[in-house]
Amino acid sequence: MKFNKQIAIILVLLSMLLSAIAVSYYFYDKNKQVLASQNQLVTIYVAKDNIKKDTLITDQHIKQTSIARQYILTKPLLKKEILNKYAKETIYKNEAFLKEKLSIKIVKVIEKKTIDYKYNSYNMSYKLFKNPNYSLEPNDIIKIISVYPDNSGEETNQFSVQYVAKNIRLLGFLNSGRLTEKSIIKKKIKKVVKKKQVEEIIELRSEEIILDIKEEVLISLINDYNKGKQLWMVKSKFEEEKEELEVEEKEEVKEKKTLIKKKIVKRKYIPRTYPIKWYQPKTSVSTKTATISYSDNSDLVQTKKAKISSNYKEECSKKDKLLLVTSNKVYIRKHPSIRSKIHKKIYKNYILPYTNISKINTSWYMLCDGSYIRKSDVKEINYDEYIKLRK
Incomplete structure (x- = not known):
């Protein structure tokens, strides 16, 4: 039998084509299986709502959902691996549970950070x-x-x-x-x-x-x-502040300059004595105006003025709450602030009846006439101590 070269070539090419078809079908089938596997829905557990750190996770904190396998970035945890564990940190709503965020006990971290503050x-x-x-x-x-x-x-x-x-x-x-x-x-x-x-x-x-x-x-x-x-x-930016006491220091300097001009200041220093003295408040007078109108006659209007004087004699004679001035010279203020208007100037050993500690600023006492004095300039005494001081 004579060998036909052309037939042999055709047979070889045909076998190669069949092999290529077989390989293609094999990979197509494998790819189809992989896609089917990737699109397969997998059940995972996520947080139902935000879960705070150190919370014990129970059934009420988790919910079940399904997602395609291809979108799972980490190995999903089983329900038994999640329940009765503590959250190491906040787990947010719809966040998948991770092993790294769970603990069998509360992790206490002692922070050694301190805050360096000057005031409060x-x-x-x-x-x-x-x-x-x-x-x-x-x-x-x-x-x-x-x-x-x-x-x-x-x-x-x-x-x-x-x-x-x-x-x-x-x-x-x-x-x-x-x-x-x-x-x-x-x-x-x-x-x-x-x-x-x-x-x-x-x-x-x-x-x-x-x-x-x-x-x-x-x-x-x-x-x-x-x-x-x-x-x-x-x-x-930080602004240079003047100390509060500077206001009073300026007033003292001004007063000294006035004394020098009047030649009252003596060259020889003589220590000053401060006698025990009961505080006498100022009496203030204000004018109030009242207008009377008549409903049946709009043209008939009467206006009267009255002078009202404040009398603190009774309040400032009470003996149950007393203060003794300890500073040599003190300014009583209209309000509990060093920048408030000066009500009166008094000296050491003054006896001041007071009502209570200021609610606005607890560093000030409210006196019997409604004025204020700093807590650092006085001390509380009782009436018996006052009698001893007078002797």
Whole structure:
């Protein structure tokens, strides 16, 4: 039999074609199986709502959902691997449970961070401010301005500035009760969206700021906030402040200059004695005007004026609450503030009947005539001690 070369070539090509078809079908079948496997729905467990740190996870915290296998980024946990575990950190709504975020017991982390403050460390909620600034950093200096609407009786967008607190140093931030050095923290979480597990970066904003603030400044801000419920924060530079006592020192210097001009100051120093003296308040007189109108006759109107004098004799003669002035010279003020108008000047060993400690500023006593004196300039005594001092 004669060998036909052309037939042989055709047979070889045919066998190669059949082999290629067979391989293609094999890979097609495998690919089909893989796609079917990837699209297969797998049951996983996710958080029903936000779960706070150290929460014991029970059935009420989890829910079941299904997603395609191809969208599972990590090995899903079984229900028994989730229940009766504690959350190491906050687990957010629809976030898949991860082994790294669960613990068989509460993990207590002792933070050794301390806050270095000069006056008082005080937390204020960002919600109190109309313009919360999340770009602030620790040690920034801010001003806090309290404003309230004009009480003109008409609708207006005009506001009055009541109080400006300066040189307030920012110490840090509180985020979920933890001290942080940033007002915004970025965090990566894994959650299920439309039956797909995806990674998402969320921004957690601090709820509170920590301030280094003076007590009297804080009290003034709280009082003003209750009037208009509007606080504003402004980043600023440190402004040199004069000490509060400087106001009184200037008054003393002015008084000394006056004495020098009148040649009352003697060259030889003679120690001054301070006798025991009961406080006698000033009597103030004010004029009040009353207008009487008649409903049956609009033209008939009478106006009368009366002089009303304040008499504190009874109040200032009480013996149950007494103060003894311990400083050589003291200024009694109209209000509990060193910047308030001077009501009267008194000296050491004055006896002052008082009513109570000021509620606005606990560093001041309110006297029997409604004026105020600083707590550091006096001490409390009883009536028997007063009698002994007189002897």
